[in-house]
Each structure stands twice: as structure tokens, then as C-alpha cells.
Amino acid sequence: MDDPINFITAEEYYRRAKGWTGPTRIDSLSQETPATAAQPEYWHGVTLTFNDKTLCVVQFVRPTLFRVRYDPAVGNREEYDDANSRTIIEDYMSQLVHDLDAFAGITWVTKLKESADRKYWIFSSTVTEALEREGKEQYYKTGDGMKLFLHKDPFRIQAVRVLTPLPDLYPIPEAPSTASRATEKIVWQTSPETFRWSIHPVVSVVKQVVLDVIKAGHGEFIGFGEQGGTSFMKTPTFMNYFNFDNMQYQQVYSKGPLDAREPLYHSDPFYMDVNSNPEHANVTASFLDNYSHIAIDFGFTNSGFIKLGTRFNGMDIYVVSADTVPEITRLYTSIIGRPKLKPKYVLGHHQACYGYQKVEDLYAVLDQYRSVGIPLDGLHIDVDFQDGFRTFTTNPTTFPNPKGMFTRLRENGIKCSTNITPVISIHDRAGGYSTLREGLEKGYFIKDKRYIDGTSGRAEDVLYVCYGGGSRYTVDPKDVNIRPDFGDNYDFVANWNVKDYPYHGGVSYGYGNGTAGYYPDLNRKEVREWWGKQYHYLYDMGLEFVWQDMTTPAIHSSYGDMKGLPSRLLMSSDAVSSAEPTEKTATEIWALYSYNLHKATAHGLATLEESLPSRKNKRNFILGRGSFAGMYRYAGLWSGDNASTWEFWKITVSQVLSVGLNGVSVSGADMGGFEPYTNPSTGQEEKYCNPELLIRWYAGSFLLPWFRNHYVKKTRKWFQEPYAYPKHLAQHPELEPEQGWLYRAVQGICKYYVELRYSLIQVLYDAMFDNQLNGLPIARSMLLTDTQDTSFFNESQRFLDDQYVVRKDILVAPIIKGRHENPGQNRDVYLPLMYFWYPSNLRPWDNQGVALGSRVEGGSVINYTARITNEYSDYPFVTPVYLREGAIIPQVGVRQWIGDxxxxxxxxxxxxxxxxxxxxxxxxxxxxxxxxAPDDLLQYEIIAAVTAARKGVDIEVLDPEAKGExxxxxxxxxxxxxxxxxxxxxxxxxxxxxxxxxxxxxxxxxxxxxxxxxxxxxxxxxxxxxxxxxxxxxxxxxxxxxxxxxxxxxxxxxxxxxxxxxxxx
Structure with a gap:
């Protein structure tokens, strides 16, 4: 019999949900504040009791941001307390409301009244005072607010806000002002079957809830995190949010990166409705706060509904409404948080490879980049750097002098990271593996304790579940023959569910590389502090930043479910940040582990300066592979193990733009693809990225936030560095007749666009600095920069998938199709309405000045030919770039590294x-x-009032070193x-x-x-x-x-x- 706790696809989830029922009527309503409220007068919530005896809380957090919580297992309203999840920047919601009000300088009230016919309640918010404060964010003016109609029978919710019509492109003479034509409109509503639920009769942690949201026929929806990559505006589909080591995005459905159903490395269940009220200024966003599996039926089985489903932990959704997409991003990030200021070199050009196996490899890469003059700021060293795949160590044979190596690289402008995976090898070493010994001695590893309700309680019956190649399969953890080939013969039965024995897992890096290991219990504060201290040695050697990999944590399928921890493993949980850690199954808090991993690393790096003078006052950076919403407070995000295919390049821009709507500052994909392309006809892997694809990836990404070339070498690829292509051509003259020109073009064109990026590095940095202030991303969708252009909801919609704007004035339109699909090497470029645009005359070098061309009217579609050639004069036109009229764009000289x-x-x-x-x-x-870093930011000022007596501030958002210098x-x-x-x-x-x-x-x-x-x-x-x-x-x-x-x-x-x-x- 299938274990109900295991992962199931969204299709299967909704097939089962057809038989579920839920509350149909409000029986009573209470405004009583929970006893745990830190600031009772700022609670702003009501508790609904339904006819099936379940309870729901509806609460205003901001005047146009409300929260709905529904857990069918809750029987007492005090269980809906004031405590927030780790995702929210403060421990208590009422305290956060108080602090945000003080920061913004607003006063607002909520009122509850029953309709005259007693058929519904009106729960409303109104701003009574809004102070203008110089330099401070202000979203609201006096009178702003929202009404929530809580219909009694059948129960449903309608959110209503006064909306202003969008200004006419050519106004009618003497027509009333748009403000005078403002009117109340529905901005969000649920169906008459708002909730349906099911609690498993034996496995009580399985408490599944579906929330039905009405999907307006003309509504358009954007966001959805990494799952937003297939198309910027979402089309009907199922979606699964469940962090998964999903190599090449094809393990569950076997369709590849263009299939939005695949669960990916990172979960960010946040989306925006941008057109449910056409011709009115309104955007409404939704965020589901749940660390476990979220299944969405986005208009697939019924075009009139968005069905939001959770399998564990109940339903906790935030809904925010504002006039524009930028306002939504600012409001949302005011409760989720914003990143700290990152080092400027993060925006430079980076090179990574799984296969730089010795120090000479790194020197060779540095020398070749410098010899051909391609700027480079970062080198990323994979697990080859470690001694026997022991995290936090270095290999004494292949990297014998790490301090000297890091010094030499740094003197040549190179900052290094290395791969840090959250596994501690079980293998000690001569002289002692201190991290292993300390972890065992102090009891810091996750224990092998299992949740056995609904099972036989016998280790012999345990099977792990996983997906691969589109198929579901089971794995017998007792079978040593299916474990990775690093010789792990531990006795699963003897050590299963033994509370004093650490959970025994293992990671495989492929090619016989990997280790069995233990996993630090990072959901405990003292373990996070210990983890952070483990970085001391590497940073003392000269490491500059961290590459946080395998973050689910990714575990070989013979050691756990879904290439992760066993679903039934009982773990510490501090998902509710103000509470003492409790115990939950791994599947209930699936994304929490990786969230706390990034947090532990960030805190550890921030305190290194106490013991390492070389780190005094230095910014830190973590590049993370995935976690949950809010992890970008600690880390940048890269989109995991992609491949050298046009499909992965096709989703890259849309994916970065979709993630950016959440306020993520640094995100991106591995340029050129990590894995090789496999020829479907022959089954053979190509030994390097197609040269045309690499050119398009570099040239099209030149102003995306994260700019890293990353590939797997080993037995898979020979090279991917741009300088290697002409060398390969010289060694293979048989390529010359048909493709010689293309191989020679790789180095020149990639160099040109790297140089152009470095000349514009101040623009990227200004946008990253902006992100602290307003939450807006570096690379922005045209929906953020050109909110007045309503053609994006119809004829211009397709351009949102693959055009982006940096800050507000530079528009980039990459070529995303190869010559096999697009022999003319051209594309249509859309220029947003209401502005004139100029073909870019920006060039990397001062002596390359080009006169400004004729301006083009906004609203135009330009068919742009962007041919790849070996002529330097053609390089500026390999990627279409346009500049908005009135643009102000700083440039600096091209140097070989940032700060050179x-x-x-x-x-x-x-x-x-x-x-x-x-x-x-x-x-x-x-x-x-x-x-x-500014010392007067929203995320800092709300902390400034901290006193010893104050309850529950999540101090993680504060940087005490920020001095506004x-x-x-x-x-x-x-x-x-x-x-x-x-x-x-x-x-x-x-x-x-x-x-x-x-x-x-x-x-x-x-x-x-x-x-x-x-x-x-x-x-x-x-x-x-x-x-x-x-x-x-x-x-x-x-x-x-x-x-x-x-x-x-x-x-x-x-x-x-x-x-x-x-x-x-």
C-alpha cells in the first residue's frame, strides 16, 4: 500500500481531492485577540467558526495586505497565535505591523460590521493618517484601504478596493479626472467552496487543504518563482512546489525545462494577477507560506479557478493588492525581507567547473582568461577541492597550499568560492576530522528517529520513493548493492529508528565521487551557530564566498525519499520562529532545512570578523541552489543543474524575471549549461556546448544579475570556457570548412559582451543597491518598468518572455533560437508605448563612439537581424539593445576585474x-x-527599537556594520x-x-x-x-x-x- 506521506504529483492530488468536503457556513465570528499577541492593538484579525467546527483566521497585516489561515485540525482559536514562520522578518505579526506602521508613518484602523440583511460581514481597513517622510517608502495616503466581504452561507471571501482607471493614452477633452472616476472593484475572491480538506484517519500529519480562488477570464498571472520560466505569463497547468534535486528539470514528467509541472530546486509560491480589472490600476499578489508540498491547479481542470493545495500544515496565504507591480514588490518585501548589500564583484564574470581537480587547473584558467583579455572576477572550485569529500577540508595532495593559491589568485583579481554541501562524511582522517568529531560529541547531527504511524513499524518494510526519467520507483535501503559506489555497507535495519544514532545518509557527486555522511540538525539554533564556525579554516586560507550546493539536502535515492531526507524522519523544527523547536517529519518542513542552511552560513560568515582580522568589515556572499521564499535575505539564487540545450536558454530570461518579482537581487542560470546536450537520435552526449548556443547565452545574458559559466568536465565535457573554442578548432581542422567562422567567433563575441557588461557595471551595481531600498530586482520585466503599457495583456504579451530591462532605461532582447529554428538569425523586438527608443550606441571602449541613430516610436515592433559573424563591427548587433529616450547611463573603463x-x-x-x-x-x-550599506533601511529601522524587554524580533535582518558609508x-x-x-x-x-x-x-x-x-x-x-x-x-x-x-x-x-x-x- 502506498504511504500517504510520500510525494504525489499535483494531478494525483487533485484527483483525490474530488471527494473532499469543507465548511459551507460561518456560524460565528470573534474579534478576540490571541493571548500571545506581542502588540494586541495591532492584531487586526477575526476568527471564523464554521458549521463543521473548523476555524479560520482572517487578518489585515497592511491596509491592503491580508492573511488567511485555515487548518482543519485546529480546534481552539488560541492555536492561531501571533507567531510568524521563519519566512516573515519578525517573530510576531502584531509587532511587525506596529514596526511597519512606525517606519512608514501611517495610522490605520480596522472595522467589522454586519450587513443589514445579516448575510455577510464587512471587515475593512482604512488609513486615517499618512505622513510624508523624506526618503521613506510611502505606499498609502489617507483614505486608502480595503474591504473584505465575508459571506456567511455559502461561505466565501471577496476582497474589494477602490481602483482608479488607467490614464487614457489620448484623453477625452474636458473628461473627468481619472481620480474622480475611481470605483470599488473586486480584486480577489474565493468560490462558494472556499475550502475543502482531508485529514488522514491514521497518519494525522497528512492534513490536506484546497483553497479555490476565482480566476477572472481576462486575468493574466505572473511570478511563480523558478516555475515561472516556461512563459512569463502563466498558461493553464499543474504545478508542484517541492524542493527536488531535479537534474535537467525532467525527472518527474520527463518533458524537460519547458514543462511547468516539474518540482524544481527552489520553491517560491508567489504570483501576481495583473489584469483581472482591465483598464484599472490594480495588481493583486498571493503568497503561500508552507515549507512542504504545494500543489497548484492553475486553471487546468477548470479555467475559472486557481486551486491552491497543501498536503501538510494547513493553509496560510497572504494576499496583497496595489496599483502597480513595483508597489506589490515593495509591499511584499516589506514583510518577507530584502537582501543585504552584496560585494560588487558578484556582478562580474565568473567561471566554474566540476572538474578543476588541482591547483594547476585554476592557474591555467586564470592565465588563459588574462592572456586573451576577457575580464574575470570569480573562480568556483567544486568538491574536487575537498579531502575525500569531507566538507570544510582541502585536499593536501592536489591543493597542497590553499593559502598560497588563494593569495596568488586574489593578487590577479580572482575571488574564489568552493562547494559546501550540508553533509559531514562519516570517515575520519589522520589528524582528525574535527567537524565530524565535534558533531558526534555534541549531538549536533539529525537523529535516526522515525514517524511510524500508519506503518508496520518494521525497518524491513521500509521503501524509499523517488522519480526519475518520468517514472516513479521505489528503493530498498537495505540493499547495499544499489548504494553509490563509494563502499558504504552500513546496516540499515540495525540503525533504523534508533534515537541515539545519527541519521545515516549519503551524497553522490557522480563518477565514483561522494561519501556517506551525517547531516547537521540545522533547525536548532546552537547547531546553526556551530555550522557557521566551521567556515573559519577556509576563510583563513583566503576563500571569499560560498557556493551552497545540494541544498534540499540532496541525498542519494538509496538513503531517502525524493533524493532527499526520508519523508518520515523526525526532525527538529523551528518553522515558527518564536517557539521552542518541536519535532516534525521531514516532509512537513521540507524546505525549512535548506532555508536554515543558508541562514546558518550567512550568520557564520557575518561573525568571522571576530576571529579573522582579514574579514573585518567585509561583505559576504552565498550562492545558493534553492530553498524557500525569503532565502534571498541570505543568498543569491542559481537555478540548478541545467544542460547545454536551447530549451534551457529559452527559459533563462523568464525565470530570472519571475524570481525577481519576489525581490531577489542576484539570480541566474549556468551560462552554456552544466550538463551536456544528449543527441536524441544517437543517445550520444556532446563534449562541449554548441558554439552558437554559448554565444547567444553570453550575449543575451550580458546584463542579467548572475553571470557565471559553469559546466561538468570529468568524463562528460571537454571545455566550455570561451577561449577554448578557437583552440579546439586549431586541433580539429575538419571543422574549418563549415564551422570555422563560428568557432572563431566564440571568443571574440563573448569577450565583447563581457567587456560591455564591465563598462556598465555601475548600472548593475546601482540596481543592486536599489534592491535594498525598494525590493526591485536588477533585471526587470517590462511590466515593472512600463506599467502604462496595456498591450502586454494582448498583442505584446509574447515579448515578456524574453526581453528584459535593467533598472529602467536599457532594454535587452536576446536571440533565443538557434539557426536550426531561425535561419535568418532575427527576431521581433517590442518597444514599450509612450516613449521613444534609440538603438543602443553603448560600446565598451571610449574610442568606439558611435553617433546616435534615429529614434523609434514606442509601440513599434522591429524585426531585428542579429547575425553572428567574425567581424568586430558586427558584434554590437549580436543582441538587440535599445535605450529609452532621456536615459541617463553611467559607464566606466573596462578593467580585467572589478576594482582593478x-x-x-x-x-x-x-x-x-x-x-x-x-x-x-x-x-x-x-x-x-x-x-x-545604508543604516536607515526598512529592514534595519524596524529593528532599531529593540530592547531587552521586547518580544520576538528576528534579528537576522540586521547588519550592525551598516553605517551608511x-x-x-x-x-x-x-x-x-x-x-x-x-x-x-x-x-x-x-x-x-x-x-x-x-x-x-x-x-x-x-x-x-x-x-x-x-x-x-x-x-x-x-x-x-x-x-x-x-x-x-x-x-x-x-x-x-x-x-x-x-x-x-x-x-x-x-x-x-x-x-x-x-x-x-
Whole structure:
């Protein structure tokens, strides 16, 4: 008989759910505050009692953000207490509400009243005061709020908000203002069968709940985390959120990366409804807070419903409504949290390989990158670095002098990470494996204690369940012959469910590599602290950042269920952050382990400076393979083990954009693909990434946040570094007649786009800095940057899948199809409405200046030919790039690594384009210090009031080193006429906004302002005036060929309180 605790597909889940029933009527309603409330007056909730005796809590968290909790096993309203899950940034919800109100400067109230006919309750929120506070986020104005209609019989919920019509592109003369036409609209509602549930009669932890949400016919939905990669706007499908070591995204359904049903490495069950109220300013988002399996039927079995299902822990959903997508992101991240400031080098070019097996391999990679002049900032060393796959060790034979190695690499600009997997090998070593010994001595490993309700209670009957190649299969853990080939012969029966024996698992890295091991009990605070201290040796040697891999944790299928921990393993759980750890099955808290893994690493790295002077005030970075919503407070996210296929390249942009809606700052895929492509006709693996694919991946990703080439070498691939392709061609002259040109193009084109990225690194850094302030991602969907363009809901929708915008003014449209599908190497590019756009004239080097081309009207679709050739003059056109009118874009010189000052400070030039008025804020610091981070952020200020008596602050979001040691400078342009013509006056103002750092060491004591003009404008008669005229020296040039006015300002940018440049006829 199948174990009800095991993973099942969403299709099977909803097949079973057809027979479930749920509450149909509200019998009573209470506004009583739970006794656990930290701030009772900020509870803002009501408890509903239904006719089946189950209870539900509906609670306002913000004036337009509410929460619904429903657990059919709850029999007392006090069980719905004030405590939050680990996902939320504070321990108690009422405390968080209080702190967010204080930060935003708002006062709001909730009211409850019954309708005159007694058929429903109205639970409403209203902002009574909203203070304007300079520099602070403010989402609300007086009068804002929401109404929740709680219908009694049949029970259902309707959320209603006053919505303003979108402004007309061409308004009707004398028509009433849009504000005067605002009206109440439904923004979210459930069906008359709001909840259905089932509690297993024997295995009581299985308590399954389905929430039916109405899906408006014209609604469009975005987000869904990594599962958002197949198409940016979701089409009907099933989805499974259950962290899974899903190599090549094909293990459950065997369809590959274009199948949204596959459970992936990371779970982020957050999505937005962006068009249920057409022609009105409204976006409504939903987030399910549940660390276990979430199954979604997104309009697949019934186009009128989104069915949200949980298999464990009940239903806990947050719903937030706002006018625009950026506002949703800001509100959502105000409760989930935002990342800390990462080192600037994170945005550079990185190289990783499973197969750099000795120190000479790393030196060779460094030397070859430097010799061909391709900038590189990071090298990632896989488990080859370890001594016998013992985490936190180094191999004394192949890497005999790690400190010397790290020093040599760092002196050449290379920062290194290594793969840290949450397994501690059972094998001691000569001299002692201290992590193993300490963990055993202190009882820090997960114990082999099992939940046996509904089973025979016999080890002999245990079978583990997994999926592979589209099929479900079982594994007998007693069979030593099916274990990985590293010789583990432990007696499963003798050690099963023995409370004093650690759970015995194991990880296989393939190729005979791996180890049996124990797993630290990271759901306990003291174990997390211990784990963090284990990094001391590696960082003392010179490691700079952490590559957190196998994070589920990923375990060989002979040791657990779904390539993870055994589903019935009983573990410590601190899922509710304010409570003492309890005990739950691994499957109930499936994503919590990896969440706490990233947290433990982040905290450990943050405290290293106490024992390592070399880490004093240094920012840390973790690259994580997956976890749950909120993990990006601690780590960047990469999308796991992809492959060298066009399908994986096709989903990359949409995946990054979808994850970014949650506020993730650094995310991306392995460029070129980790695994090899397998030819379906022959079954043979290709030995390197297709050269055309690698070119398209590099060129199309050049402004995505995470920019890492990563592949598996061993017996699988020969190479993937761009410089290796012309060398391979030289060794294989038989390729020359048909593909020689293509192999030679790889190095040149990839180098060009790496250099272009490095010239624009300040734009990427400014966007990453912004992310702390407002939660917005680096690479943004056009729905974030062009909220006024309603064509995205119809004819322009397809462009959302594979176009992205950096900050707000640079639009990138990658080529995602190869010549086998797209012989013309072209694509349609959509330019959002209401702006003019210019073909990009940004180039990596100052001596490559190109005049501005003719502007293109927004709303246009351009058929762009982007051929790959060996001609350098064609390289800028391999990926279509457009600039918004009025764009302000800083550039710096291309250096071989970020912070490379061998040639002195790196002068900044500021490109200012004709068109709309605009403002750009740039953030200047040393790129590595923790003290640079703003000290007045939302995530810091809500902590500032901490006192010894205060209950339950999740201190994890605080960085005590943040001191605001940075300089931010506003660069603005105001024009007298738009578009700019020979009669226009352009006024550029450069002024510091925050000045607690002098960037002279990095940027020097001169910067350049370049005002670009349209092709038809003659710049020779233009007059230039600068204020102040005295005290600062300037050089002024006019370039009639490029049609530019160039001003060299001879001071460090932001030194003067204000510089005003006026260019007039």
C-alpha cells in the first residue's frame, strides 16, 4: 500500500481531492485577540467558526495586505497565535505591523460590521493618517484601504478596493479626472467552496487543504518563482512546489525545462494577477507560506479557478493588492525581507567547473582568461577541492597550499568560492576530522528517529520513493548493492529508528565521487551557530564566498525519499520562529532545512570578523541552489543543474524575471549549461556546448544579475570556457570548412559582451543597491518598468518572455533560437508605448563612439537581424539593445576585474540621451565594505527599537556594520521641449543626495558628462553654461561627427553641492 506521506504529483492530488468536503457556513465570528499577541492593538484579525467546527483566521497585516489561515485540525482559536514562520522578518505579526506602521508613518484602523440583511460581514481597513517622510517608502495616503466581504452561507471571501482607471493614452477633452472616476472593484475572491480538506484517519500529519480562488477570464498571472520560466505569463497547468534535486528539470514528467509541472530546486509560491480589472490600476499578489508540498491547479481542470493545495500544515496565504507591480514588490518585501548589500564583484564574470581537480587547473584558467583579455572576477572550485569529500577540508595532495593559491589568485583579481554541501562524511582522517568529531560529541547531527504511524513499524518494510526519467520507483535501503559506489555497507535495519544514532545518509557527486555522511540538525539554533564556525579554516586560507550546493539536502535515492531526507524522519523544527523547536517529519518542513542552511552560513560568515582580522568589515556572499521564499535575505539564487540545450536558454530570461518579482537581487542560470546536450537520435552526449548556443547565452545574458559559466568536465565535457573554442578548432581542422567562422567567433563575441557588461557595471551595481531600498530586482520585466503599457495583456504579451530591462532605461532582447529554428538569425523586438527608443550606441571602449541613430516610436515592433559573424563591427548587433529616450547611463573603463586599479582610478562617464526629463541616482562606495550599506533601511529601522524587554524580533535582518558609508549622487535632466531639437534647452543637474564616502580612490578626480543629440541636430552652435562657473575646472568639447556635447568636470563626482550644466541654442 502506498504511504500517504510520500510525494504525489499535483494531478494525483487533485484527483483525490474530488471527494473532499469543507465548511459551507460561518456560524460565528470573534474579534478576540490571541493571548500571545506581542502588540494586541495591532492584531487586526477575526476568527471564523464554521458549521463543521473548523476555524479560520482572517487578518489585515497592511491596509491592503491580508492573511488567511485555515487548518482543519485546529480546534481552539488560541492555536492561531501571533507567531510568524521563519519566512516573515519578525517573530510576531502584531509587532511587525506596529514596526511597519512606525517606519512608514501611517495610522490605520480596522472595522467589522454586519450587513443589514445579516448575510455577510464587512471587515475593512482604512488609513486615517499618512505622513510624508523624506526618503521613506510611502505606499498609502489617507483614505486608502480595503474591504473584505465575508459571506456567511455559502461561505466565501471577496476582497474589494477602490481602483482608479488607467490614464487614457489620448484623453477625452474636458473628461473627468481619472481620480474622480475611481470605483470599488473586486480584486480577489474565493468560490462558494472556499475550502475543502482531508485529514488522514491514521497518519494525522497528512492534513490536506484546497483553497479555490476565482480566476477572472481576462486575468493574466505572473511570478511563480523558478516555475515561472516556461512563459512569463502563466498558461493553464499543474504545478508542484517541492524542493527536488531535479537534474535537467525532467525527472518527474520527463518533458524537460519547458514543462511547468516539474518540482524544481527552489520553491517560491508567489504570483501576481495583473489584469483581472482591465483598464484599472490594480495588481493583486498571493503568497503561500508552507515549507512542504504545494500543489497548484492553475486553471487546468477548470479555467475559472486557481486551486491552491497543501498536503501538510494547513493553509496560510497572504494576499496583497496595489496599483502597480513595483508597489506589490515593495509591499511584499516589506514583510518577507530584502537582501543585504552584496560585494560588487558578484556582478562580474565568473567561471566554474566540476572538474578543476588541482591547483594547476585554476592557474591555467586564470592565465588563459588574462592572456586573451576577457575580464574575470570569480573562480568556483567544486568538491574536487575537498579531502575525500569531507566538507570544510582541502585536499593536501592536489591543493597542497590553499593559502598560497588563494593569495596568488586574489593578487590577479580572482575571488574564489568552493562547494559546501550540508553533509559531514562519516570517515575520519589522520589528524582528525574535527567537524565530524565535534558533531558526534555534541549531538549536533539529525537523529535516526522515525514517524511510524500508519506503518508496520518494521525497518524491513521500509521503501524509499523517488522519480526519475518520468517514472516513479521505489528503493530498498537495505540493499547495499544499489548504494553509490563509494563502499558504504552500513546496516540499515540495525540503525533504523534508533534515537541515539545519527541519521545515516549519503551524497553522490557522480563518477565514483561522494561519501556517506551525517547531516547537521540545522533547525536548532546552537547547531546553526556551530555550522557557521566551521567556515573559519577556509576563510583563513583566503576563500571569499560560498557556493551552497545540494541544498534540499540532496541525498542519494538509496538513503531517502525524493533524493532527499526520508519523508518520515523526525526532525527538529523551528518553522515558527518564536517557539521552542518541536519535532516534525521531514516532509512537513521540507524546505525549512535548506532555508536554515543558508541562514546558518550567512550568520557564520557575518561573525568571522571576530576571529579573522582579514574579514573585518567585509561583505559576504552565498550562492545558493534553492530553498524557500525569503532565502534571498541570505543568498543569491542559481537555478540548478541545467544542460547545454536551447530549451534551457529559452527559459533563462523568464525565470530570472519571475524570481525577481519576489525581490531577489542576484539570480541566474549556468551560462552554456552544466550538463551536456544528449543527441536524441544517437543517445550520444556532446563534449562541449554548441558554439552558437554559448554565444547567444553570453550575449543575451550580458546584463542579467548572475553571470557565471559553469559546466561538468570529468568524463562528460571537454571545455566550455570561451577561449577554448578557437583552440579546439586549431586541433580539429575538419571543422574549418563549415564551422570555422563560428568557432572563431566564440571568443571574440563573448569577450565583447563581457567587456560591455564591465563598462556598465555601475548600472548593475546601482540596481543592486536599489534592491535594498525598494525590493526591485536588477533585471526587470517590462511590466515593472512600463506599467502604462496595456498591450502586454494582448498583442505584446509574447515579448515578456524574453526581453528584459535593467533598472529602467536599457532594454535587452536576446536571440533565443538557434539557426536550426531561425535561419535568418532575427527576431521581433517590442518597444514599450509612450516613449521613444534609440538603438543602443553603448560600446565598451571610449574610442568606439558611435553617433546616435534615429529614434523609434514606442509601440513599434522591429524585426531585428542579429547575425553572428567574425567581424568586430558586427558584434554590437549580436543582441538587440535599445535605450529609452532621456536615459541617463553611467559607464566606466573596462578593467580585467572589478576594482582593478592597476592603471589608476577608473573614470566615470555619464551618457545623457535626448528626450524625456529623467533622474538617475548612482551609489558610490568601495564595493566590498559592510559599512557602506545604508543604516536607515526598512529592514534595519524596524529593528532599531529593540530592547531587552521586547518580544520576538528576528534579528537576522540586521547588519550592525551598516553605517551608511556611501555617496549617492542625483543626475537629472530637464528639457524645454520634447523631443529635443535645435531649439531645446537641456539642463543637467548633478548633486549629492547622501555623502558619507569619498569615491576618489575608485573614480579619480575627474568625470565626464556626454549629452547625445539626434542625428538631425547640429551641435556646433549650441551654447554651454555651467554653474558654479568658478571653483571647479571644466573642459568642454563638441563633437559634430558624434553629435555630442562633452564636459569633463575636474572633481570627484558629488564633491560639489550642485553642478548645473545648461546647453541651449
Amino acid at each position: 586599479l592597476r592603471d589608476g582610478p577608473n573614470r566615470m562617464k555619464i551618457n545623457i540621451y535626448p528626450g524625456r526629463d529623467n533622474e538617475y541616482i548612482t551609489y558610490l562606495d568601495d564595493g566590498v565594505s559592510r559599512s557602506s 556611501y555617496r549617492s549622487v542625483s543626475i537629472s535632466q530637464v528639457t524645454t521641449t520634447q523631443p529635443i531639437s535645435t531649439s531645446s534647452t537641456r539642463t543637467v543637474t548633478i548633486a549629492p543626495v547622501h555623502s558619507n564616502y569619498n569615491p576618489a580612490a575608485e573614480l579619480g578626480e575627474i568625470y565626464t558628462v556626454i549629452l547625445w543629440y539626434d542625428p538631425e541636430v547640429d551641435v556646433s552652435p549650441l551654447r554651454i553654461s555651467i554653474d558654479p562657473a568658478a571653483g571647479v575646472q571644466y573642459d568642454i568639447f563638441k563633437n559634430t561627427t558624434l553629435r555630442t556635447v562633452v564636459i569633463d568636470v575636474k572633481e570627484t563626482i558629488g564633491n560639489s553641492s550642485k553642478i548645473v550644466i545648461s546647453v541651449s541654442p
